[in-house]
Amino acid sequence: MSAAATTTTAGRKDFVSDQDVRWCPGCGDYSILANVQKVMPELGVARENVVFVSGIGCSSRFPYYMNTYGFHTIHGRAPAFATGIKAARPELSVWVVTGDGDGLSIGGNHLLHVIRRNLDLQILLFNNRIYGLTKGQYSPTSREGSKSKSSPQGVIDHPIDPISFALGAGATFVARTIDVDANHIQEMLHRAHAHKGTAFIEILQNCPVYNDAEWEEVENRKTRVEAALPLEDGAPLVWGPKGARRGIRIHDGVPSVVTLADGDDPVAKGVAMHREGHESPAYAFALASLARPKFPLPIGVFRAVEKTTYESLLDHQVTSALAERGKGDLRKLLFAGDTWTVEA
Amino acid sequence: MGQAKKPVEELDHVAIRFAGDSGDGIQLTGTKFTESTALAGNDLSTFPDFPAEIRAPAGSLAGVSGFQIHFASQDIRTPADQPDVLVAFNPAALRANIDDLRPNGMLIVNADAFVAKNIERAGYTEADPLERLRDRFKVVEVPMTSLTREALRESKLGAREADRSKNFFALGLVYWLYGRPVESTLSWMQARFKAEVLEANLRSLKAGIHFGETTELFPVSFFVPKAKIQPGVYRNITGNTALAWGIVAAGVQMERPVFLGAYPITPASDVLHELARYRHFGVKTFQAEDEIAAVSAAIGASYAGHLGICTTSGPGFILKQEAVGLAVMAELPVVIVNIQRAGPSTGMPTKTEQADLLAAMYGRNSESPVPILAAATPGDCFHVMLEAFRIAVRYMTPVIVLSDGYVANSSEPWLIPDPATLPRTQVEYRTDPQGFQPYQRDPETFARPWAVPGTPGLEHRIGGLETEELTGNVSYRPVNHQRMVDQRAEKVARIANELPPVEVNGSPSGQLLVVGWGGTFGAITSAVNEARAEGRDVSSIHLRHLNPFPANLGDVLRRFEKVLVAELNSGQLWRLIRAEYVVPAEKLAKVEGQPFKVREIRTAIERLLGGNG
Numbered sequence: 001m002s003a004a005a006t007t008t009t010a011g012r013k014d015f016v017s018d019q020d021v022r023w024c025p026g027c028g029d030y031s032i033l034a035n036v037q038k039v040m041p042e043l044g045v046a047r048e049n050v051v052f053v054s055g056i057g058c059s060s061r062f063p064y065y066m067n068t069y070g071f072h073t074i075h076g077r078a079p080a081f082a083t084g085i086k087a088a089r090p091e092l093s094v095w096v097v098t099g100d101g102d103g104l105s106i107g108g109n110h111l112l113h114v115i116r117r118n119l120d121l122q123i124l125l126f127n128n129r130i131y132g133l134t135k136g137q138y139s140p141t142s143r144e145g146s147k148s149k150s151s152p153q154g155v156i157d158h159p160i161d162p163i164s165f166a167l168g169a170g171a172t173f174v175a176r177t178i179d180v181d182a183n184h185i186q187e188m189l190h191r192a193h194a195h196k197g198t199a200f201i202e203i204l205q206n207c208p209v210y211n212d213a214e215w216e217e218v219e220n221r222k223t224r225v226e227a228a229l230p231l232e233d234g235a236p237l238v239w240g241p242k243g244a245r246r247g248i249r250i251h252d253g254v255p256s257v258v259t260l261a262d263g264d265d266p267v268a269k270g271v272a273m274h275r276e277g278h279e280s281p282a283y284a285f286a287l288a289s290l291a292r293p294k295f296p297l298p299i300g301v302f303r304a305v306e307k308t309t310y311e312s313l314l315d316h317q318v319t320s321a322l323a324e325r326g327k328g329d330l331r332k333l334l335f336a337g338d339t340w341t342v343e344a
Numbered sequence: 345m346g347q348a349k350k351p352v353e354e355l356d357h358v359a360i361r362f363a364g365d366s367g368d369g370i371q372l373t374g375t376k377f378t379e380s381t382a383l384a385g386n387d388l389s390t391f392p393d394f395p396a397e398i399r400a401p402a403g404s405l406a407g408v409s410g411f412q413i414h415f416a417s418q419d420i421r422t423p424a425d426q427p428d429v430l431v432a433f434n435p436a437a438l439r440a441n442i443d444d445l446r447p448n449g450m451l452i453v454n455a456d457a458f459v460a461k462n463i464e465r466a467g468y469t470e471a472d473p474l475e476r477l478r479d480r481f482k483v484v485e486v487p488m489t490s491l492t493r494e495a496l497r498e499s500k501l502g503a504r505e506a507d508r509s510k511n512f513f514a515l516g517l518v519y520w521l522y523g524r525p526v527e528s529t530l531s532w533m534q535a536r537f538k539a540e541v542l543e544a545n546l547r548s549l550k551a552g553i554h555f556g557e558t559t560e561l562f563p564v565s566f567f568v569p570k571a572k573i574q575p576g577v578y579r580n581i582t583g584n585t586a587l588a589w590g591i592v593a594a595g596v597q598m599e600r601p602v603f604l605g606a607y608p609i610t611p612a613s614d615v616l617h618e619l620a621r622y623r624h625f626g627v628k629t630f631q632a633e634d635e636i637a638a639v640s641a642a643i644g645a646s647y648a649g650h651l652g653i654c655t656t657s658g659p660g661f662i663l664k665q666e667a668v669g670l671a672v673m674a675e676l677p678v679v680i681v682n683i684q685r686a687g688p689s690t691g692m693p694t695k696t697e698q699a700d701l702l703a704a705m706y707g708r709n710s711e712s713p714v715p716i717l718a719a720a721t722p723g724d725c726f727h728v729m730l731e732a733f734r735i736a737v738r739y740m741t742p743v744i745v746l747s748d749g750y751v752a753n754s755s756e757p758w759l760i761p762d763p764a765t766l767p768r769t770q771v772e773y774r775t776d777p778q779g780f781q782p783y784q785r786d787p788e789t790f791a792r793p794w795a796v797p798g799t800p801g802l803e804h805r806i807g808g809l810e811t812e813e814l815t816g817n818v819s820y821r822p823v824n825h826q827r828m829v830d831q832r833a834e835k836v837a838r839i840a841n842e843l844p845p846v847e848v849n850g851s852p853s854g855q856l857l858v859v860g861w862g863g864t865f866g867a868i869t870s871a872v873n874e875a876r877a878e879g880r881d882v883s884s885i886h887l888r889h890l891n892p893f894p895a896n897l898g899d900v901l902r903r904f905e906k907v908l909v910a911e912l913n914s915g916q917l918w919r920l921i922r923a924e925y926v927v928p929a930e931k932l933a934k935v936e937g938q939p940f941k942v943r944e945i946r947t948a949i950e951r952l953l954g955g956n957g
Contacts, residue, residue: 017805019817019818046800047803048797048798048799048800048801048802049797063805064805064807064818067803068803069797069805070804070805070806070807071644071647071674071805071806071807072805072806072807072808072809073640073670073807074666074667074670074808077636077637079637080636080637080640080644081640081641081644083630083632083641083644084603084630084640084643084645084646084647084652085644085645085647085648087603087628087630087641088601088603088628088644088648089649089650089797089798092797109637113632113633113637314628318623318624318626318628320623321623321624322623322624324624326624327624328592328596328622328624330592330593330763331762331763333622333625334579334589334760335577335579335760338379338382338580340382340383340385340577341577342385342570342573342574342575342576342577342578344575
């Protein structure tokens with residue numbers, strides 16, 4: 001491979017492709033794209049070693065706008081294409097961009113298995129709780145009862161929570177961020193890239209056309225303080241404005257709200273301390289069950305643990321086979337075992 | 345061997361079928377007999393025929409497993425229409441196979457298994473089903489179970505375990521009957537079994553041989569001299585092994601790592617098993633979560649510069665079609681192997697068929713041309729894989745290879761190719777950023793450049809949306825779409841420019857041409873050669889390339905008064921040939937899950953020649 005010669009990249013502009021961006025005005029995808037382009041040069045990865053892979057849907061147009069290698073594949077299968085790319089070429093920095101329909105409906109199986117195998121790649125799941133590109137049908141994350149073109153009387157499916165899904169698949173890194181929160185997205189992208197293994201980020205994203213204001217409470221800075229629970233490793237699960245601070249207590253895996261007075265020590269009041277590195281995912285599952293309106297929505301890293309990656313184990317098998325058996329010799333293979341000679 | 349030697353009779357060829365419960369070790373017995381026969385220097389052809397159920401109820405018709413081997417002192421191409429010898433381990437095996445045994449053939453049965461319960465379970469109404477067979481066949485009743493028990497009297501194995509050695513007793517007996525060398529089987533047993541079981545199997549095998557030497561049931565033994573075939577070093581090989589080795593060889597010859605994506609499916613899983621053992625060749629195998637992920641990962645690996653491949657069978661092949669369409673659009677090299685089985689739907693997973701040709705040709709949405717190749721024999725699978733990768737990489741296109749259950753599981757002596765003589769295909773990635781356009785076509789092949797991630801200055805985007813000529817950017821322009829559809833078709837059509845012309849077996853022109861493809865090669869060639877030997881004006885061609893067809897195919901077809909397309913489907917190549925060349929071809933179509941018998945093709949030839957050939 002020619003990865004030895006690298007391109008020096010100066011800044012965001014180097015990651016902007018020459019294609020016109022064709023999302024609807026006001027789409028949350030614009031902010032996500034700008035932040036990814038901003039973070040890319042900060043990661044220290046040469047542009048030619050970056051590959052964006054996507055499936056089908058609004059979010060999946062993403063690779064066309066990145067001046068890196070990009071592969072816009074078929075509906076739901078991006079994790080499988082990415083698996084082939086990463087398993088073949090572990091030195092590449094592989095990013096999967098998907099949505100709630102692409103990743104959790106048609107592609108649920110692949111998302112499950114890429115996470116389970118723990119390939120070292122980043123998955124950005126844009127969750128707008130609607131099918132945008134097909135013009136407004138409900139998605140697997142749509143709230144029960146929500147009305148859409150395909151659910152005029154309200155959705156009767158029980159929705160799936162992307163964070164719980166990733167945790168259930170054994171994810172080693174799981175985070176949630178918000179389309180409009182530039183600083184937080186950037187921090188999560190850095191964390192995801194630094195993580196060795198599959199890094200899954202749910203990005204709450206607004207669809208102004210078919211599901212506007214779905215995440216208004218956490219997107220709006222004024223209401224965010226009330227509606228969002230910021231996750232910080234080693235800090236207690238506390239949120240709320242001054243004078244109305246509350247904490248989350250987790251007992252027997254069941255979360256509850258603890259009201260805090262000024263000067264209270266949250267830990268002494270039974271508030272849980274956030275730890276990303278719990279060996280068991282039970283704690284992260286409890287966090288993932290926090291949902292509006294009863295609870296604040298956790299934003300940040302739910303879980304970050306170390307586990308061997310698929311491609312490193314595969315490469316290890318190749319190198320150990322080479323060490324044990326030597327480089328494969330075709331002649332030896334073809335002539336091994338029982339053979340006989342027919343004389344002229 | 346205290347007794348006087350029995351007389352030995354020389355034969356040109358013999359076909360033996362072993363049949364018993366799927367738990368009786370029939371496939372193993374057949375395989376060992378085949379290996380021994382190969383080492384004896386005979387030409388051979390095998391046909392394993394087994395149920396999909398791993399262990400159907402013992403003694404039931406549904407559970408009967410069979411293995412036929414035809415071996416000869418001359419060149420042969422089929423497992424034979426009718427076995428000369430049937431070894432039946434129980435009444436069900438007898439009932440399921442007796443109609444195939446040639447008149448006056450030898451029927452060897454395990455007499456111990458012919459008890460009332462088994463006879464009834466096999467569906468016989470009479471008390472002794474052998475009675476009415478004694479006039480028609482040479483029936484040899486050998487109490488295999490009790491003789492095996494007797495041989496293992498001193499073994500510590502329980503009766504049930506000891507009984508499982510009876511297939512080695514039967515193997516020993518037929519080894520003696522046809523003078524097969526036993527050494528390779530002995531050394532295989534030493535490596536495979538341990539302790540008591542090894543001891544029991546060795547004793548049973550030897551007891552079988554000894555029984556043959558001493559019993560009066562067999563007054564003579566037989567001898568089939570070595571075959572006079574092309575000189576060289578041979579080995580016995582199954583289609584699936586040859587296919588797997590062809591994939592390994594493609595990686596070696598192209599100096600590129602291989603990436604196999606596969607999901608377990610009968611009868612293709614053997615290829616995954618085999619390739620998983622060759623990490624030291626740089627082969628990466630990926631057992632995917634499903635058929636779609638398997639092909640997607642293979643395409644991903646191809647995109648990243650590896651030789652991507654996936655192996656599957658009918659139902660899995662259909663699941664892959666959307667991704668194959670993406671590879672058509674993205675113009676990436678990937679090989680998709682479909683080891684066809686009887687369908688539709690789950691069909692008969694262990695039975696053979698050739699009914700996915702039109703699915704390969706037209707089974708994707710829209711205009712989606714893909715080159716298609718088919719393997720004719722087990723050994724041919726090796727060479728077809730090299731050719732498939734050559735086309736994939738040279739033309740930057742997905743390539744479909746069609747094998748079938750019969751080719752996959754049957755075996756033949758294979759003239760081992762010298763690796764130094766194998767074709768080498770130069771694989772080049774684009775590295776020069778100067779003037780790079782992702783969809784700039786090679787003027788000769790129409791291939792676009794293979795620009796793999798990691799190459800500075802070639803960053804670009806590809807995908808399933810219609811691409812603009814040259815730039816590869818998304819385009820909805822009407823004229824561009826027409827042009828790109830035309831270019832993708834033209835690219836595949838151009839492959840014909842460098843294909844070898846079709847060679848006619850027989851005369852270059854005449855009354856009748858039989859056309860075949862894939863695993864029917866042996867039966868068609870044998871039937872045509874037999875008919876020619878009897879003075880019939882008939883020739884045959886066998887197509888390896890089904891899309892595009894070789895350039896001279898139309899000329900060849902038109903030189904014959906009549907054309908017969910013989911295939912194991914309802915007439916798929918027949919349709920393509922009539923549509924493409926507008927010749928009044930007739931068809932011989934069969935979908936029984938079984939390969940053609942030579943006589944079926946002979947009958948069709950006689951019908952078309954009107955008996956005055």
